[in-house]
Amino acid sequence: MTFIERLASREIYRNPWMVLREDDIRRPDGSAGIYSVVVKPSYALVMPYDGRRFGLVEQFRYPIGERRWEFPQGTAPELADADPVELARRELREETGLRATTFEPLGRLDVAPGMSSQRGWVFLATGIVEGEADREHEEQDMRSAWFSRDDVEQMIRTGVIADAQSIAAYGLFLLRPESTGAPVTDQGQ
CATH class of the missing domain: 3.90.79.10 (Nucleoside Triphosphate Pyrophosphohydrolase)
Structure with a gap:
């Protein structure tokens, strides 16, 4: 099974509790897109x-x-x-x-x-x-x-x-x- 591929990633925002990351992605059908991810510790x-x-x-x-x-x-x-x-x-x-x-x-x-x-x-x-x-x-x-x-x-x-x-x-x-x-x-x- 093909999953979403991350092509590039950039940090949009950071504070002591979280990071907001935006990724350029390629979907399984080949189309491009973006995905935003809130990165927090466990x-x-x-x-x-x-x-x-x-x-x-x-x-x-x-x-x-x-x-x-x-x-x-x-x-x-x-x-x-x-x-x-x-x-x-x-x-x-x-x-x-x-x-x-x-x-x-x-x-x-x-x-x-x-x-x-x-x-x-x-x-x-x-x-x-x-x-x-x-x-x-x-x-x-x-x-x-x-x-x-x-x-x-x-x-x-x-x-x-x-x-x-x-x-x-x-x-x-x-x-x-x-x-x-x-x-x-x-x-x-």
Whole structure:
């Protein structure tokens, strides 16, 4: 199968969080075109879980002009890629003050693969120890709180949690056999 070929690439814009790149391309049928790509570093999303409740953070999200509840998540500074577990550990501590003894990988997410190169890793953090948050300047309005599983599901249903990565992460959590509370059985028999 023939894929799109990149003929040339140029940086249009850069800041400490992202790069906008524009590529000259050739499509499989031979026609020329351009493709714009938002280049962002990998991120980690952490689901702090104490066995009964999930830890969420609420913050103002400037692009949509609203405060939103979501799971702690973020990238390394200055567009750097970092070890996913170390990044998860850092984001959890920074945004919530929590520490965890275990970071179970639940899966990987592509944020918006039609326009961005950013990928993220989802971790379930358990063995939680409380501590003081060490938030970045941009996170000064952030707050954190614990919510039951029923509360999280209601927040998703009603749009209180609308962050796509947080909803996808919760779906990955639910796909774990032990998340349903039902015994694991062989469905093929």
